[in-house]
Amino acid sequence: MSIESSVAEQRFTVDRLALVERLRAVLPAQALLVEEEEMRPYDCDGLTAYRQLPLIVALPADEAQAQAILKICYELKVPVVARGAATGLSGGATPHRDGVLVSLAKLKKIISVDPLSRTAVVQPGVRNLSVSEAAAPYALYYAPDPSSQIACTIGGNVAENAGGVHCLKYGLTVHNVMRVRGLSIEGEIVEFGNAALDAPGYDLLALINGSEGLLAMITEVTVKLTPKPELAQVVIASFGNVRQAGDAVASIIAAGIIPAGLEMMDKKAIHAVEPYVNAGYDMDAEAILLCESDGTPEEVAEEIARMTAVLEKSGAAGIRVSQDEAERLKFWAGRKAAFPAVGRMTPDYLCMDGTIPRKRLAEMLEAINRLSEKYALRCANVFHAGDGNLHPLIMYDANQPGELERAVAFGAEILELSVRFGGTITGEHGVGIEKVDVMAEQFSLAEIAAFHRLKTAFDEHGLLNPGKGVPTLARCREYTLARAGSAGSADSADTSPRL
Amino acid sequence: MEELIDDWMARIADAARVGGSLAIRGGGSKLFYGCPEQGEKADLLEVGGYRGIVAYEPTELVVTARTGTPLRELAATLAEKGQWLPFEPPHFGPAATVGGMFAAGLSGPRRQAVGALRDYVLGAKLLNGSGEVLSFGGQVMKNVAGYDVSRLLAGSLGTLGLVLEVSLKVLPLPVAEKSLRFAIDEGEALRKLNEWGGRPLPISASAWQDGVLTLRLSGAAAALAAAQRHLGGEELGDGLAAEFWQSLREQTHAFFAGEAPVWRLSLPSVAPPQALPGPTLIEWGGAQRWLRAGDGGAIRVAAAKAGGHATLFRADDALKAAQGVFQLLSPPLLRIHRNLKHAFDPQGVFNRGRMYPGL
Numbered sequence: 001m002s003i004e005s006s007v008a009e010q011r012f013t014v015d016r017l018a019l020v021e022r023l024r025a026v027l028p029a030q031a032l033l034v035e036e037e038e039m040r041p042y043d044c045d046g047l048t049a050y051r052q053l054p055l056i057v058a059l060p061a062d063e064a065q066a067q068a069i070l071k072i073c074y075e076l077k078v079p080v081v082a083r084g085a086a087t088g089l090s091g092g093a094t095p096h097r098d099g100v101l102v103s104l105a106k107l108k109k110i111i112s113v114d115p116l117s118r119t120a121v122v123q124p125g126v127r128n129l130s131v132s133e134a135a136a137p138y139a140l141y142y143a144p145d146p147s148s149q150i151a152c153t154i155g156g157n158v159a160e161n162a163g164g165v166h167c168l169k170y171g172l173t174v175h176n177v178m179r180v181r182g183l184s185i186e187g188e189i190v191e192f193g194n195a196a197l198d199a200p201g202y203d204l205l206a207l208i209n210g211s212e213g214l215l216a217m218i219t220e221v222t223v224k225l226t227p228k229p230e231l232a233q234v235v236i237a238s239f240g241n242v243r244q245a246g247d248a249v250a251s252i253i254a255a256g257i258i259p260a261g262l263e264m265m266d267k268k269a270i271h272a273v274e275p276y277v278n279a280g281y282d283m284d285a286e287a288i289l290l291c292e293s294d295g296t297p298e299e300v301a302e303e304i305a306r307m308t309a310v311l312e313k314s315g316a317a318g319i320r321v322s323q324d325e326a327e328r329l330k331f332w333a334g335r336k337a338a339f340p341a342v343g344r345m346t347p348d349y350l351c352m353d354g355t356i357p358r359k360r361l362a363e364m365l366e367a368i369n370r371l372s373e374k375y376a377l378r379c380a381n382v383f384h385a386g387d388g389n390l391h392p393l394i395m396y397d398a399n400q401p402g403e404l405e406r407a408v409a410f411g412a413e414i415l416e417l418s419v420r421f422g423g424t425i426t427g428e429h430g431v432g433i434e435k436v437d438v439m440a441e442q443f444s445l446a447e448i449a450a451f452h453r454l455k456t457a458f459d460e461h462g463l464l465n466p467g468k469g470v471p472t473l474a475r476c477r478e479y480t481l482a483r484a485g486s487a488g489s490a491d492s493a494d495t496s497p498r499l
Numbered sequence: 500m501e502e503l504i505d506d507w508m509a510r511i512a513d514a515a516r517v518g519g520s521l522a523i524r525g526g527g528s529k530l531f532y533g534c535p536e537q538g539e540k541a542d543l544l545e546v547g548g549y550r551g552i553v554a555y556e557p558t559e560l561v562v563t564a565r566t567g568t569p570l571r572e573l574a575a576t577l578a579e580k581g582q583w584l585p586f587e588p589p590h591f592g593p594a595a596t597v598g599g600m601f602a603a604g605l606s607g608p609r610r611q612a613v614g615a616l617r618d619y620v621l622g623a624k625l626l627n628g629s630g631e632v633l634s635f636g637g638q639v640m641k642n643v644a645g646y647d648v649s650r651l652l653a654g655s656l657g658t659l660g661l662v663l664e665v666s667l668k669v670l671p672l673p674v675a676e677k678s679l680r681f682a683i684d685e686g687e688a689l690r691k692l693n694e695w696g697g698r699p700l701p702i703s704a705s706a707w708q709d710g711v712l713t714l715r716l717s718g719a720a721a722a723l724a725a726a727q728r729h730l731g732g733e734e735l736g737d738g739l740a741a742e743f744w745q746s747l748r749e750q751t752h753a754f755f756a757g758e759a760p761v762w763r764l765s766l767p768s769v770a771p772p773q774a775l776p777g778p779t780l781i782e783w784g785g786a787q788r789w790l791r792a793g794d795g796g797a798i799r800v801a802a803a804k805a806g807g808h809a810t811l812f813r814a815d816d817a818l819k820a821a822q823g824v825f826q827l828l829s830p831p832l833l834r835i836h837r838n839l840k841h842a843f844d845p846q847g848v849f850n851r852g853r854m855y856p857g858l
Binding site: 114115116117118138139140160161163167168171172174175184188189190191194195196197198199200201202203204206207209210211215227228229230250251253254256257258295296298299301302303355356357358359384386387388389422423424425426427428429430431435439442443444446447450451453454455456457458469470 | 556557558559560561581604610611614615617618627631632633634635637638639640641642643644645646647648650651653654655659670671672693694696697698699700701718719721722724725726765766767768769783786787806807808810825826827828829831832835836838839841842843854855
């Protein structure tokens, strides 16, 4: 797929040779990649459908080198894109053709783990899971656990405000980060938050979380560590139809229970996962719920009993409770492997990320099934049901003419529905380049303009990750006009539920 | 009620035209907080009339309320469904409104366990300095579309615009609570609090003053009993305990009485006892320390040295003018603050100087 994206229309005039010369003066030779074949591995992130070579790849080894790069780029007005492990799914780390791609992978030191203050100070290239591993000797862990936690880095987690399967109880990245140190585009050191629970002035720490590399480059993060619960158990409930499963989610919350995790998978997802990891899921179920409780053994016993009662009352056809830690991990392994499992069933897939009010889950699933028929593409569904965050995985084959276009149109309809249901186009994966046009579905021109002014407050010349996150006003107008045109066609009127 | 917004738009436009400013006022319960507004021409913009709960669905764990909604009314509505705002926002008076709570961004005793107000913000609707109505965030738990402006607005003291509506995450009320007391000195209390903080104990609040540490436990009854066996201490009667935590939340506790200025030190929980003159009261597991004293210079230096910051929380205008209310920002952060103010309120109409001079 060519990049017909908002990134491509942001052009900068850059003298590549002059830039390389300036960067060579401040970086060791091996920290600069300039040949096409050595830059090729950096041409995309987890959104592999979009590929673009940068002008140059820079691999700073520390903050001082990153600072030197930014100072030069600022002076020469060269765009900069930061990259961690590139597991992001929205193209947030897709390079800019006129810019420097700065890989922060070498900044991978865990600077300190302090069990008394329950914090860890880490560099941005540290992997999510390795923070928990470093904290494990103290019976502490880092709570946000995106499915990519083996590979994804803390810098990327902050940039995307990453979630995971335990957000309902333990929050997103923004709730678990105390301080972010970084560099402004001018190359100045900036600190958002501190070692205390709040900082004076505006809550810039909240703003930097999820800002997709558009406001600053992250060089160090202080994360909050959470005491490991004494015990965790998970209940798997299988349902004969998706509506019952969706309603069971609302009933659990209505009963005053906040599960540590509450996940849903539909039949296609179960059938993708089960042969792949043998998690022990019910292959006859139309949907399953995974519902976790953690705390003291007394609390868990009490909560599991209440959850089980609600699930039975909601019409669960079968219920199983993990009997030991190994079984609990096995039950979760299926959910966490859902993306690669679906990846085995299809040459390519697109992962959507809308969030909707929980009460619309069943309705959304039914709409997705109708869209699956309309576009003649298979779709497996995994949901963070507890927080209404959907991950429909639309399967396609990029080598079949028209399939990618159909998949993209299918995805766009899901996102439009998410907004119409009172939700959002992205719950945790970010806008990046993938959803930049659909932003116009959720925000007015005045709101988009406010986002641009906010960006300017940090980055006057628009050099940090240009073209991502927020569409230009011109693209918004185009998008709105195009949607207004197609809304009249009988085709879309057939499948879109009217509200 | 929407005609109120039309009226405000006209007043914002007028103020912008003549270089005037508007002081946003809900219930007036937190007028003491922040800097006295600057500028002779500040007109009062009363927003208490724009009130009411717009949407509340207990199974979605979300409530949306207009800015002038009395906090008491919101709390009562949530309590009917067994839910609440777990960060225990201080009201500081019966007139407190949702908008004032949001603008001040303050959290109560439970903050150490459940997070701050900003952690519960899901969305906000704003009237900016150009008179535009803008919505950010939404009513769902996870939302990363666009910058997180609604959290930026929380605690911005109305300096970025008039917040019309906020959506907040709510949670079920705790099933059971129990408070325990320990006779213990300051250093030992801080050490214990941090040690306990690293264990999966259901501690939901803490307060140390004058050699007495009080802990509150919240959660399932069985978990509280287990924790009590582990921690020891002397149990406080339920009625007395409720009064005690309420008096800290609302600062009606004797510690806060009298005319001496009230300083709030926000420090790393592990910071050692601060050798500063004046009585002290420690909350949030060591992370929030109150001080009744006047020497702002030494307090600010000590707070910064410990890795935190100090706020002149309650004082007369003269002392506030002399000491500043909030800790000074580093030059790059101050520049970002000024730029953000300009981005939302280019003519400087709203709450001019309430947070920092010139903002």
